[in-house]
Amino acid sequence: MIAVYPGSFDPITLGHIDIIERGCKLFENVIVAVLRNPSKTPLFTVDQRLNQIRDSINHLANVEVVSFDGLAVNYAKMRQAQVLIRGLRVLSDFEKELQMAHTNKTLSSEIETVFLATSNEYSFLSSSVVKEIAIFGGSVDHLVPQHIAIDIYKCYDKTKLV
Ligand code: PNS
Numbered sequence: 407m408i409a410v411y412p413g414s415f416d417p418i419t420l421g422h423i424d425i426i427e428r429g430c431k432l433f434e435n436v437i438v439a440v441l442r443n444p445s446k447t448p449l450f451t452v453d454q455r456l457n458q459i460r461d462s463i464n465h466l467a468n469v470e471v472v473s474f475d476g477l478a479v480n481y482a483k484m485r486q487a488q489v490l491i492r493g494l495r496v497l498s499d500f501e502k503e504l505q506m507a508h509t510n511k512t513l514s515s516e517i518e519t520v521f522l523a524t525s526n527e528y529s530f531l532s533s534s535v536v537k538e539i540a541i542f543g544g545s546v547d548h549l550v551p552q553h554i555a556i557d558i559y560k561c562y563d564k565t566k567l568v
Contacts (some may be wrong), residue, residue: 409433409489409520410476415440416448417554418459419536421528425493428522430466437485438463440473447560462551472484479514490517495524495531 415422415438429436440455451459452473456464459471474481478490490510492503507519524531538548540562547555557565 407433407489408435408437408485409491409502410437410439410482410485410487411491412439412441412445412474412481412513414446414448414533415455416446416450416533417455417536417550417558418462419494419528419531419533419550420548421493421524422529423551424460424525424528425491426427426463426469427466428489432492432520434468435490436466436469436491437487438469439472439478439481440471441478442473442475442540450557454557458551458554458557460552465522477510477513479510479517483514488516488518490519492519492521493524494521495529508568 409432411423411426411429424483425482426436426438438459440452440459448455456471456473461471463471482490482501492507494500494503503521531549535547536558539549540558541544542565545566546558550558556567
């Protein structure tokens with residue numbers, strides 16, 4: 407079975423990587439799909455994010471990293487995937503995620519959303535939290551792979567690079 411894991415990944419965090427690793431054990435192939443979203447101003451370009459993700463998952467054999475436009479269910483169908491993976495961290499994620507899963511079901515009844523519970527140690531973690539810490543000069547070394555922490559410090563705090 408093929409699963410698509412869609413998201414913004416601006417940037418990918420250890421929490422996302424945990425979901426990808428666990429998805430890889432459940433599905434034959436996992437396609438990590440970065441949304442090309444013209445309505446958002448991201449920290450990293452789509453191409454930077456694709457490279458960051460590829461450099462973070464090279465220990466996994468059955469993952470592909472791509473970008474996509476438009477509806478996630480349409481992209482999943484185009485790739486003959488049956489599943490969308492989403493991570494659930496805390497109860498407050500549930501409302502938005504359930505609404506999205508139901509919306510996707512109305513758009514395409516054959517695509518199932520599978521929720522994976524984020525590991526406890528990453529239940530507080532999001533790309534926004536990482537950026538907020540970095541903006542205020544904190545260390546994100548424990549939240550993202552080292553090569554991404556370096557990319558983030560290049561944006562916010564070059565003193566952390568020495
Ligand atoms: O990492 P994010 O920002 O929580 O990911 C959200 C994402 C990209 C999965 C979601 O916004 C999405 O699938 N967008 C594509 C458009 C779409 O399919 N919308 C219908 C579901 S509401």
